[in-house]
Amino acid sequence: xxxxxxxxxxxxxxxxxxxxxxxxxxxxxxxxxxxxxxxxxxxxxxxxxxxxxxxxxxxxxxxxxxxxxxxxxxxxxxxxxxxxxxxxxxxxxxxxxxxxxxxxxxxxxxxxxxxxxxxxxxxxxxxxxxxxxxxxxxxxxxxxxxxxxxxxxxxxxxxxxxxxxxxxxxxxxxxxxxxxxxxxxxxxxxxxxxxxxxxxxxxxxxxxxxxxxxxxxxx
Amino acid sequence: xxxxxxxxxxxxxxxxxxxxxxxxxxxxxxxxxxxxxxxxxxxxxxxxxxxxxxxxxxxxxxxxxxxxxxxxxxxxxxxxxxxxxxxxxxxxxxxxxxxxxxxxxxxxxxxxxxxxxxxxxxxxxxxxxxxxxxxxxxxxxxxxxxxxxxxxxxxxxxxxxxxxxxxxxxxxxxxxxxxxxxxxxxxxxxxxxxxxxxxxxxxxxxxxxxxxxxxxxxx
Numbered sequence: 001x002x003x004x005x006x007x008x009x010x011x012x013x014x015x016x017x018x019x020x021x022x023x024x025x026x027x028x029x030x031x032x033x034x035x036x037x038x039x040x041x042x043x044x045x046x047x048x049x050x051x052x053x054x055x056x057x058x059x060x061x062x063x064x065x066x067x068x069x070x071x072x073x074x075x076x077x078x079x080x081x082x083x084x085x086x087x088x089x090x091x092x093x094x095x096x097x098x099x100x101x102x103x104x105x106x107x108x109x110x111x112x113x114x115x116x117x118x119x120x121x122x123x124x125x126x127x128x129x130x131x132x133x134x135x136x137x138x139x140x141x142x143x144x145x146x147x148x149x150x151x152x153x154x155x156x157x158x159x160x161x162x163x164x165x166x167x168x169x170x171x172x173x174x175x176x177x178x179x180x181x182x183x184x185x186x187x188x189x190x191x192x193x194x195x196x197x198x199x200x201x202x203x204x205x206x207x208x209x210x211x212x213x214x215x216x217x218x219x
Numbered sequence: 220x221x222x223x224x225x226x227x228x229x230x231x232x233x234x235x236x237x238x239x240x241x242x243x244x245x246x247x248x249x250x251x252x253x254x255x256x257x258x259x260x261x262x263x264x265x266x267x268x269x270x271x272x273x274x275x276x277x278x279x280x281x282x283x284x285x286x287x288x289x290x291x292x293x294x295x296x297x298x299x300x301x302x303x304x305x306x307x308x309x310x311x312x313x314x315x316x317x318x319x320x321x322x323x324x325x326x327x328x329x330x331x332x333x334x335x336x337x338x339x340x341x342x343x344x345x346x347x348x349x350x351x352x353x354x355x356x357x358x359x360x361x362x363x364x365x366x367x368x369x370x371x372x373x374x375x376x377x378x379x380x381x382x383x384x385x386x387x388x389x390x391x392x393x394x395x396x397x398x399x400x401x402x403x404x405x406x407x408x409x410x411x412x413x414x415x416x417x418x419x420x421x422x423x424x425x426x427x428x429x430x431x432x433x434x435x436x437x438x
Contacts, residue, residue, distance in 0.1 A: 049320065050246040051390050066249070067377070067389035073247040073300065084389055086396040086424075087246075087272065088328045091321030095341060114344075125308065125317075126299025127273075133321035133341045166344025 001194060006146050006175035009192060012037045012219040013173050014103055014144045018044050022100040023093075025049065025134055028072040031103040031144050047099055049130040051090045054082020071130065094130065095137035102138035104131060106145045106172075108159040111206045113169040113181040115143065116161035128164060135165040147174035153205040155179065155186070176200050178217060185209055190217045224383050224433045231406050231434045232258045235371055238291075240268040242327070242369040242398040243281055247273055247300060250391030251280035252375040252408035254436050260284060266291040270327070270369055272320060272394050274301040288312070294367070296320035319347060322364050324397060330366035331400025337364050372402035375436070376425070379409035380416070383430030384423040392424065399429040408436045 007030050015037035018024055025047045026032050035057075038044055046055035049071045056077035059065065064075035078084075085093075093099060108116040115135055118128040135141050148154060155172060172179040177200045178190035188200060188208045193216070201208060232255065235241060245251030260283050269290045275282040282301045284290055292314040298304040307313035318326070325337045338361035342348050352363040374395040377388035385407055387395060399405050407430050 048390070050249075051393050065389060067391040069247060069249050069390055071246075078389070084387075084392055086392050087320070087324040087394045088397050091324050095321050095339065124299075125305065125315075127295060127297035127317040128319050128347075129273075129297040129299075130320040132319040132345065132347065136341045136343075137321075163345045165341075 001175060003146070007033060009175045009217070009219055010144050010146070010173055013178065013217055014142055015039065016218070017140075017142060017171065017173075018042065018101060021045070023047055023053065023098060025094065025099050025102045025138065027102070027104040027131070029105055031105060032072070034103055034144065047090075047093060048076070049090055049094065049134070051087060052078055052082055052084045053093075054079040056082075091130070091133050094133050097137060097139060099134070099138040101140040101142060102134045103142045103144050104134065106143045106154060107149075108154055108156055108161050109143050109169055109172055110156045110159045111185050112158075113167045114159045115141075115164045115169050116159040118164050119162055121162065131164050135168045140171070141169050143169055143172045145172075145174060147176040147200075148203050153203055156205045157207070176203060179208070187211050188214060190215045192217050193219065224381065224430065225412070226432045226434060228254055228258045228434050231255055231432060232262050232264065234404055234406070235259060235264050235267075237264055238266045239370040240270065240368075242270040242372040242394075242402055244372075244374040244393060244395035244398050245271065245275065245280055246390065246393040248275040248280035248282070250375050250387070250393050250395055251275065252373045252406075252434070252436070253280055255373050255406065255408050255434060256280055256283060259289070260287050263287070263289065265289045268292040268294065270294045270367060272323065273297040274304040276300050277303050285313070292316065294318060294323075296323050322347075323367070324394065326364050326367035327394070327401045328397045330368035331397060334366060336366060338362065339364055367401065369398075369402040370404065372398040372405045373408070374399050374405065374425075375408045376410070378411045378413055378418060379407055379430075379433055380413050380418050380427070381433070382415050383407065383427030383433060384418050384420075385425035385427075385430065386418050386422055387424050396425045399425045404432075405430050406432045406434060408434045410436045
């Protein structure tokens, strides 16, 4: 499957997890694409960690506002009814449990719901930005990522990279699977449009419990 | 009659001496006091400890101070958008302390609010907890994070009256209001300076008592 198709499947499936009225924070990159696939009739309120709710689409060329960007630095818009605030308030919203769901990418995620997505020692140390607060504070943490990296599993028995947070991930959505993190371990709930159980197992290092009601992903 | 707070940008940078700790507002350059930063670059004040959310981009705002090697230590949540910060860190030229964004905001707020620290769940189970006290409240673990203050805060407002009351615009607010409370000396760069009474007291975001001096910006 080509990368673009995989990313589209993931973004579409994540969008279905969001409920009307949810306050949602989308990470940079693939998670941002989720906003393009919110079903009709579902209104979600996007939070931007740099200080507002009501995040709208990226600005049209020529209509950029020098004082209005998203957390990735892109010029964006704010929807009617939105609000601006300072960084302490922004993270009170995030840490205080006022965000219903956060969608982030991952370098690694493991059986215990541990997440590593902020650094590769000696190679890439950009900083955690708001990721550690988001993962600890949001009511639901959804990891949206391609199932493997250069053919190697990213869903592991135990993360080897420095953690972003311990035991906070609730759901993992890839182009191959929807996997829920439970106290019993990782439960395979849905298969991607082109995936079999064997495919998922072959590309996952962690042990998987197959759900009794295993379904095909609806996208 | 309160003192005249209006000073030139040259007078402003005269307050900033080698080795000082300086907080600078902004998120990826949005909401940063660019005229003061440019004057700092020109003057070449060095060995500064910088407290900021991020180090922007090499040619933008705070990023210029990094490129010009005026910073001894960076305390920030994210440096990934400025490759020069990463290079200086890797080669041991500049010390970098990375702090989760919400913790950075609360540590600054704590300093301004006279608090002895804050307790946050962010960073538990990660490298962030190393060397910090853990305190259990009602069965949940928190990290004790200490206040973070500066000698000087450099902030940026959209509209500032001659009393120093500040009104911010859009996502340019970010860290500016909390930094205005956490430094011995606070200088605001104003896009527009207005007479006392021209900003409705209901719309003042940073009360003028926090602001020592006002510099006229270029925008």
